[in-house]
Amino acid sequence: MIRKGRGISTIYYPSGFNGGGDPDLVSLRMKPDGTIDISNASCEMGQGIKNVAVQITAECLGIGTDRMNFDNSSSDTAAFSMDTAGTRSTVVVGNAIISAAKDLISKLKAFTAEKLGVTPEEMSYEAGRAFVTADPEKGMTIPEIAAASIYGGVLLMGTGGYLPEPAPPKDPETGATLPSKIMAYGSCVADVEVDDETGMVRVVNLYNCYDMGTVINPTQAIAQVEGGNIWGIGMALYEDLAPAFPKNLDLYAGSYTEYIIPTCMDMPDHMETTFYENYDPNGPFGAKGCGEMVVDTQSPAIINAIHDAVGVWVDSLPATPDKVLRLIKDKK
DSSP: OEEEEEEEEEEEEESSOSSSOOOEEEEEEEOTTSOEEEEOOOOOSSSOHHHHHHHHHHHHHTSOGGGEEEEOSOTTTSOOBOOSOTTOHHHHHHHHHHHHHHHHHHHHHHHHHHHHTSOGGGEEEETTEEEETTEEEEEEEHHHHHHHHHHTTOOOEEEEEEOOOOOOOOOTTTOOOOSOSSEEEEEEEEEEEEETTTOOEEEEEEEEEEEOBSOSOHHHHHHHHHHHHHHHHHHHHTOOSOTTTTTOOOOSOSSTTTSOOOOGGGSOSEEEEEEOOOOOTTSGGGBOOOTTHHHHSHHHHHHHHHHHHHSOOOOSSOOOHHHHHHHHHHHO
């Protein structure tokens, strides 16, 4: 008989590592045509840091994203990045970009001031243009500044970095604290069908809601969540590093005939994602991270849904049919 169940899970997750030892550096180099090379050694592996970095830089400088290039082609030459892990890239790289953009704007104003015969303190910057505050008609656009800087033998480059603050101190009485000053939150609801004669579990619906602060790129964020749904289902129901345990102690599956991953046929009938944009003043434009968090909510929601359906607790992952069926029989 097919039995239906619903489960829910919640999560909170730090953006970056919590010890305050998690720095990144960024350089923004102006090229002769006025385009900007963004240099940072973060690894783009599908999570979208290139697009987010370009968007943050464009917002800071007030120019189009088509005038940006994110250069992480070599860690030997790109500006330093601690690593690409820990749900850190948007927050740490983003804040480093903001710092570098402020430095570049300061240099653009100083260079333009010299050309116009005024002091840097008399200059303003807005929407890709440095101009005299008291006489806005007097100014230069970024392409004009770039051309003038080349013939003037001046390399215009902004540099900056970001080092996250340490986690908040523990409460002296309870020991309670948060692992980071920037915390993201989320929840997942799973609907499942469990065949109580075979132990087979099918995920029918997944509903996700995440507070990742300002969502800088909604399309990428949804893709990140839906990718997390795929691997969250895999973690909950299929993927097992020790398929032969306890017959032997080999911790790794030998092939994909043993290490089962979900396919399109295993996806829910319906997936729905909602973002609660709770601005965080410590993140770039209020953003938080969303990396690992969106993979970790599905498993507990699915396990809770299995319990709701057939009344058994699966206490180790994955919830394979043989494991679920054995628990059902033991219950009887």
